[in-house]
Amino acid sequence: MPVSGMPQQEATVNYNWRESLAEALRRNRRDADHRYFQLATLAEDGWPANRTVVFRGFSEDGQRLQVATDARSEKHTQLATNPQVEVCWYFVRSREQFRIRGRAALHDAGAVEAPARERLWNAMSDAARAQFFWRDPGAALGEGADIPVTQSPPASFLLLEVEPLQIDHLQLASQPQQRHRSWIERGAWQSFPMNP
Amino acid sequence: MPVSGMPQQEATVNYNWRESLAEALRRNRRDADHRYFQLATLAEDGWPANRTVVFRGFSEDGQRLQVATDARSEKHTQLATNPQVEVCWYFVRSREQFRIRGRAALHDAGAVEAPARERLWNAMSDAARAQFFWRDPGAALGEGADIPVTQSPPASFLLLEVEPLQIDHLQLASQPQQRHRSWIERGAWQSFPMNP
Numbered sequence: 035m036p037v038s039g040m041p042q043q044e045a046t047v048n049y050n051w052r053e054s055l056a057e058a059l060r061r062n063r064r065d066a067d068h069r070y071f072q073l074a075t076l077a078e079d080g081w082p083a084n085r086t087v088v089f090r091g092f093s094e095d096g097q098r099l100q101v102a103t104d105a106r107s108e109k110h111t112q113l114a115t116n117p118q119v120e121v122c123w124y125f126v127r128s129r130e131q132f133r134i135r136g137r138a139a140l141h142d143a144g145a146v147e148a149p150a151r152e153r154l155w156n157a158m159s160d161a162a163r164a165q166f167f168w169r170d171p172g173a174a175l176g177e178g179a180d181i182p183v184t185q186s187p188p189a190s191f192l193l194l195e196v197e198p199l200q201i202d203h204l205q206l207a208s209q210p211q212q213r214h215r216s217w218i219e220r221g222a223w224q225s226f227p228m229n230p
Numbered sequence: 231m232p233v234s235g236m237p238q239q240e241a242t243v244n245y246n247w248r249e250s251l252a253e254a255l256r257r258n259r260r261d262a263d264h265r266y267f268q269l270a271t272l273a274e275d276g277w278p279a280n281r282t283v284v285f286r287g288f289s290e291d292g293q294r295l296q297v298a299t300d301a302r303s304e305k306h307t308q309l310a311t312n313p314q315v316e317v318c319w320y321f322v323r324s325r326e327q328f329r330i331r332g333r334a335a336l337h338d339a340g341a342v343e344a345p346a347r348e349r350l351w352n353a354m355s356d357a358a359r360a361q362f363f364w365r366d367p368g369a370a371l372g373e374g375a376d377i378p379v380t381q382s383p384p385a386s387f388l389l390l391e392v393e394p395l396q397i398d399h400l401q402l403a404s405q406p407q408q409r410h411r412s413w414i415e416r417g418a419w420q421s422f423p424m425n426p
Contacts, residue, residue, distance in 0.1 A: 066322070067320075067322045070320065072268040072270075072280055072318045072320075073280075074268075074270035074278035074279065074280035074316070074318075075278055076272075076276075076278055080272075080314070081314045081316065081331060082270035082271055082272055082278045082279075082280075082314060082315060082316045083270065083278075083316050083329075083331075084268055084269075084270035084278075084280060084316040084317065084318035084329060085318055085327070085329055086318060086320045086327055118276070118277045118278060119278060120270070120277065120278045120279050120280040121280065122268045122270075122280035122281055122282060124263075124266065124268075124282045126262070126263045126322075131281070131282055133279075133280060133281055135277060135279075165426075168425065168426070169425045170425055171424075171425055171426065172409075172424055172425065173424065173425050174422060174423070174424060174425070175409075175422075175423040175424055175425055176425070177425065178425065213368075213371075226370060226371075227370070227371040228367075228368055228369065228370060228371055229364065229365045229366055229367055229368065229369050229370070229371055229372070229373065229374065230361075230364070230367060
């Protein structure tokens with residue numbers, strides 16, 4: 035991953051973005067919205083698109099961020115065309131931000147990841163599941179048809195996984211503020227501290 | 231503004247995004263972070279980029295969103311190349327989201343908007359101003375040089391204005407949930423209700 039302005043210095047080793055993110059999740063767990071982040075994608079006409087999604091957990095290997103999505107959404111169409119994303123995750127209580135550039139993958143019932151998709155469905159609340167049976171999201175009000183409600187996930191229910199490639203972590207509450215950039219290189223994470 | 235899936239029906243007239251946003255700002259004013267939103271842009275390598283910024287108010291005509299930015303930031307470089315943005319503004323307390331596709335403009339001391347830039351500087355807190363005198367943001371820690379502190383804004387202080395072109399407003403707290411899309415057409419705002 036090429037990083038503009040990357041210094042010709044040894045990367046620091048005393049920083050781990052994955053641990054920092056887990057710690058942020060712990061420190062902000064009392065906030066109802068601490069699992070919401072903003073997912074930026076590219077629209078088909080080349081504009082950036084941006085919306086709030088709910089973080090549903092990490093993949094089993096702990097490396098990818100999981101989100102539930104609907105195959106009928108614009109987000110799905112965009113990601114099927116272009117998997118490049120940037121997550122912006124701001125934690126209010128601890129005043130820190132993770133910007134995660136990554137690659138998105140979409141998994142349906144036929145995917146190798148189908149068991150993880152099934153687990154995600156089972157872990158979701160009834161209210162969260164109900165939305166997947168509603169009429170086509172984004173169509174004019176009332177257009178389209180509801181999907182018959184079933185116990186198992188409808189075909190349009192997808193597991194979206196974001197594989198991080200570069201992370202920019204800003205900690206506003208530190209004195210002085212701290213900022214770290216991390217990126218993956220030959221399978222290993224590197225990082226260095228930056229000016230905030 | 232072409233809207234995919236736009237229905238062949240008359241646009242509803244009983245919805246005004248500008249009033250809805252002002253109402254959201256009122257209803258969420260007790261939350262310290264209610265003025266934070268996420269700004270998605272296009273990076274120079276074609277990836278989407280996404281970060282949290284602070285809403286500083288509306289332009290005098292009430293039509294544009296104002297943000298303070300630093301000419302030394304990546305965001306500035308990206309916007310100077312490509313003004314296409316999407317704002318994602320989620321209000322936690324009232325559980326509603328505004329997605330605002332718009333065009334960004336950057337104003338420095340030589341711009342027609344210089345008085346608005348000056349007003350923004352004067353309205354900012356000392357802590358917010360101080361950051362504009364720090365070393366180059368995003369450079370390796372310690373690289374670059376601090377900017378001599380002055381009363382007037384440094385040259386790198388810019389007023390960023392986003393001119394909305396299309397708005398998608400989702401209200402999760404309504405029963406049932408409500409969603410409206412608005413767009414500007416020959417100088418007038420149109421809108422229609424959508425499935426959430």
